[in-house]
Amino acid sequence: xVKKVKLRILFxxxxxxxxxxxxxxxLKSLEKDVVFFLSPTDVKVLKxxxxxxxxxxxxxxxxxxxxxxxxxxxxxxxxxxxxxVSYSGSVPNLFAENKGVVAEGFLEDRNYFKAVKxxxxxxxxxxxxxxxxxxxxx
Amino acid sequence: MFKLLKPNQIFEIASKLTKxxxxxxxxxxxxxxxxxxxxxxxxxxxxxxxxxMYVHVPAAWMALGIFSVLAFLSLSIFIxxxxxxxxxxxxxxxxxxxxxxxxxxxxxxxxxxxxxxxxAWDARITSMLILxxxxxxxxxxxKVIENKERAIKISSLIAIIGAINIPIIKFSVNxxxxxHQGQSIKILSDSTIHSSMLLPLxxxxxxxxxxSLLIFLMKFNTEMIKIKNKGLDRL
Numbered sequence: 001x002v003k004k005v006k007l008r009i010l011f012x013x014x015x016x017x018x019x020x021x022x023x024x025x026x027l028k029s030l031e032k033d034v035v036f037f038l039s040p041t042d043v044k045v046l047k048x049x050x051x052x053x054x055x056x057x058x059x060x061x062x063x064x065x066x067x068x069x070x071x072x073x074x075x076x077x078x079x080x081x082x083x084x085v086s087y088s089g090s091v092p093n094l095f096a097e098n099k100g101v102v103a104e105g106f107l108e109d110r111n112y113f114k115a116v117k118x119x120x121x122x123x124x125x126x127x128x129x130x131x132x133x134x135x136x137x138x
Numbered sequence: 139m140f141k142l143l144k145p146n147q148i149f150e151i152a153s154k155l156t157k158x159x160x161x162x163x164x165x166x167x168x169x170x171x172x173x174x175x176x177x178x179x180x181x182x183x184x185x186x187x188x189x190x191m192y193v194h195v196p197a198a199w200m201a202l203g204i205f206s207v208l209a210f211l212s213l214s215i216f217i218x219x220x221x222x223x224x225x226x227x228x229x230x231x232x233x234x235x236x237x238x239x240x241x242x243x244x245x246x247x248x249x250x251x252x253x254x255x256x257x258a259w260d261a262r263i264t265s266m267l268i269l270x271x272x273x274x275x276x277x278x279x280x281k282v283i284e285n286k287e288r289a290i291k292i293s294s295l296i297a298i299i300g301a302i303n304i305p306i307i308k309f310s311v312n313x314x315x316x317x318h319q320g321q322s323i324k325i326l327s328d329s330t331i332h333s334s335m336l337l338p339l340x341x342x343x344x345x346x347x348x349x350s351l352l353i354f355l356m357k358f359n360t361e362m363i364k365i366k367n368k369g370l371d372r373l
Contacts, residue, residue: 008217012298019299023306035314036260057315092254094183102317119253124322126188127332128179 037102040081049107056083056113057102057121065097076101076113087115094120145222149362152355159355163348170341178338188335190248196343198241200350201269202304204234208276209301212294224290227297228280229357233350235273242266253317261310262318265303272300 027034037057038046056076064075073086074097085103095101100121105114127135174192181188211227214220245263246256257263276296283289311320323329329336 005217012213012216015295016298016302020302023302027306031314034261036258036316039315057317092252094252095254099183117254119255119258119317121317122184122252122319124319125330126181126191126322126335128334129182130179131332132182 039078040076040083041078043083043107043113044081044110046107046110049109051106053104053106053116055102055104056085056107057100058082060095060097060099060101062097074101076103083111083113085113085115087118089116089118091118092120094122099123145225145362145365148222148226149359152359156352156355156359159348159352163345163352166341166348167345170338170345173341174338179332179334181335184252187248187251190244191335192338192342194241194244194248195339196346197237197244198266199343200346201234201238201241201266201273202307204230204237204350205269205273205297205300206304208234208297209304212297215290215294216298224294225358225361226354228293229354229361230350231273231277232357233353235270235277236353237346237350238266238270238273242270258317260317261314262307262316265307265310268303269300269307272296272303276300 037055039058040056043056058076058078061075061077061082064073066073071086071088072091073084075082075084077083085105087103087105095118100123102119102121103113103115104117104119106116107113170192174189178189178192180186208227208230211220211223211230215223215227242263245266249258250256276293279293279296280289283292310316311318322331323336331339
């Protein structure tokens with residue numbers, strides 16, 4: 001009986017370890033796809049610029065949004081590097097300067113990104129407007 | 139302690155408790171929903187859509203918590219052939235599955251106005267979908283496998299392997315860039331949710347926990363009755 005229990009524990013350990021190992025290897029090899037977006041710094045160190053659709057994310061730089069008749073231009077920054085983005089179409093409500101954003105589209109070069117879709121990224125801060133105001137005054 | 143976990147004992151306690159817990163659940167849910175939908179403030183950025191969080195986050199917590207319990211029970215089921223634990227985990231799984239679906243659906247409803255998309259193949263969201271699938275496979279394994287001994291063995295293996303996904307869900311937002319925001323409630327430092335919003339969040343979590351307990355007790359009693367009327371076991 002005890003021997004059987006020991007065998008089952010061994011069997012389980014083997015299964016769990018091999019499952020963890022395979023999940024780890026899969027995630028490692030898919031890392032490029034698991035990451036939802038690249039930061040401007042990641043874009044800077046890209047080896048090759050291909051024509052595949054990618055996502056670039058970060059903060060919308062302060063005072064960088066300019067809206068012309070058919071285009072929205074803005075700058076995504078991760079406070080180390082930045083990248084200019086141009087986009088035409090509608091943006092989500094939460095799209096604003098100093099807020100998180102993820103742009104989906106094509107890299108023209110390391111500094112210029114043509115977006116076809118804009119997603120707003122929400123951060124982990126939740127508070128009532130009055131509290132936000134009080135914080136802003138400080 | 140194990141005496142208390144005898145199936146018959148749970149059956150007796152459960153029969154008495156269900157009514158009490160269902161009343162308690164309705165009371166706590168009413169307070170929680172009033173707090174969440176009416177009394178709590180709107181958010182400075184997302185205004186009223188923050189209220190979706192009071193369903194989304196507790197549901198996700200419950201789904202993760204129940205699966206963790208499932209995995210621990212399954213370890214003991216697989217190794218020691220514990221006869222009570224498989225009844226417990228079989229009865230826990232349905233509410234965990236429901237909550238994982240609720241978390242995914244409310245997440246999509248929140249994502250549309252906030253992010254601008256219903257769905258994204260983001261690490262957090264995808265791993266949560268995998269959790270829901272594991273729940274589904276777990277539940278199906280009880281239905282599909284005719285041989286009871288084998289059903290116990292295979293379903294507990296499914297729960298144990300599925301548990302590897304739990305830390306991936308938890309830490310997905312730290313390990314990779316994700317569209318989903320990072321955690322707001324931290325154990326070691328201040329949480330980044332204002333206290334007026336934490337209250338409804340915790341009341342709703344209590345309500346969902348009571349709901350899980352209620353479904354668990356009802357399901358457990360059904361299983362017990364099936365066993366007592368032998369032959370009905372596989373129906």
